[in-house]
Amino acid sequence: MIANEVKKTWAEGGTTIGLWMSTPDVAAAEQLATVGYDYLCLDLQHGLLDYSAVPSMLQAMRTTSVPLARAPWNEPGIIGKLLDAGTMGVIIPMVNSPEEAEAAVRACRYAPQGSRSWGPARAASALGGGYHADANSQIACIPMIETRQAVEQLDQILDVEGIDAVYVGPADLSISYGLPPATDHPDSAVYQEALSKIVELSNARSIVPGIHSTPAMTAKRVEQGFRMVTATSNLLAQLAGARSALAQVRGEDGDESGASMY
Numbered sequence: 001m002i003a004n005e006v007k008k009t010w011a012e013g014g015t016t017i018g019l020w021m022s023t024p025d026v027a028a029a030e031q032l033a034t035v036g037y038d039y040l041c042l043d044l045q046h047g048l049l050d051y052s053a054v055p056s057m058l059q060a061m062r063t064t065s066v067p068l069a070r071a072p073w074n075e076p077g078i079i080g081k082l083l084d085a086g087t088m089g090v091i092i093p094m095v096n097s098p099e100e101a102e103a104a105v106r107a108c109r110y111a112p113q114g115s116r117s118w119g120p121a122r123a124a125s126a127l128g129g130g131y132h133a134d135a136n137s138q139i140a141c142i143p144m145i146e147t148r149q150a151v152e153q154l155d156q157i158l159d160v161e162g163i164d165a166v167y168v169g170p171a172d173l174s175i176s177y178g179l180p181p182a183t184d185h186p187d188s189a190v191y192q193e194a195l196s197k198i199v200e201l202s203n204a205r206s207i208v209p210g211i212h213s214t215p216a217m218t219a220k221r222v223e224q225g226f227r228m229v230t231a232t233s234n235l236l237a238q239l240a241g242a243r244s245a246l247a248q249v250r251g252e253d254g255d256e257s258g259a260s261m262y
Helices: 005-011 026-032 051-060 076-085 098-108 131-138 148-152 154-158 170-176 189-204 215-224 234-250
Strands: 016-021 039-043 066-070 089-092 140-145 165-168 208-212 228-233
Touching: 005 016, 005 066, 016 026, 016 234, 026 051, 026 234, 039 051, 051 076, 076 089, 076 098, 089 098, 098 140, 098 154, 140 154, 148 154, 148 170, 148 189, 154 189, 165 189, 170 189, 170 208, 189 208, 189 215, 215 228, 228 234
Parallel strands: 016 039, 016 228, 039 066, 066 089, 089 140, 140 165, 165 208, 208 228
Antiparallel strands: none
C-alpha cells in the first residue's frame, strides 16, 4: 500500500495544509489536486456531494494530495464505504465522548484493532498492493472535537488508542459555548482556552491537533500549534478569486480572504 504522506509528515513533526472539496466537481478535484495542498478532503457532511460522487472524484485526484473525506456522521457503514473507495483518512463529526471515539476508531480499523468489514472495492487496487497488511497503519482516523462536551471529556477521548488526529470545527465549537458561529472569537477567553487545551492535550499524546480555518487565519493557527489546517474550500477559493478578478477589472481592492467557513 502506498504511504500516507500526511501521516508521514505528522510523524516527522511537520504541519499539513489542506483544501476542502464542497461540491461534486470532478474537473475541479483533478486540477486542485495538483496545486500543492497536502490533502484534499471531500465533505459529505455539509458539502453538496454524496457518496455517488466520491469514486470519480478520487480517480481524478490521483496526483500529489492525500485524499481524505469527512463522513456525514459517526456511522461505520459510510466510514467503511469511504475507505473502501480509496480515501486515506476519515474526519468524523461530533465525537463527544470516549465511547464515540472508540466507535470511530473501530470503524476505521480491521480486526483486531477494530471492526471494519473487508471489501476495499477500489482501495485495494488504487492504493497499491498489501492493502490489508498496511491499512490500519496508513489510514488516518480523525475524530472532530467541536462541542463543549467534547472539550470537557478531552482527556478521556484522547486516551482512546488509534486516534491519529483530532479536528476542531470552530463554528460548532462556538455555538456550544453560546457564541455565534465563526472561525474565531479572539475576545472570548473560554473559547481560546478550549483551543489551547485541545492543542496541549493532543500534543501530550502525540496526536495531531487540526482545525478548520481560512487563508487569513491559517498562519495564526499554525503558530498556536495546530498541525492539520484546512485553509479554504473550493467554493470559497472560487468566490474569492472571482471577486478579486472583478475588483481588479474595476480598479478596486478585492477580498481574497475567504472569510466565512463552516
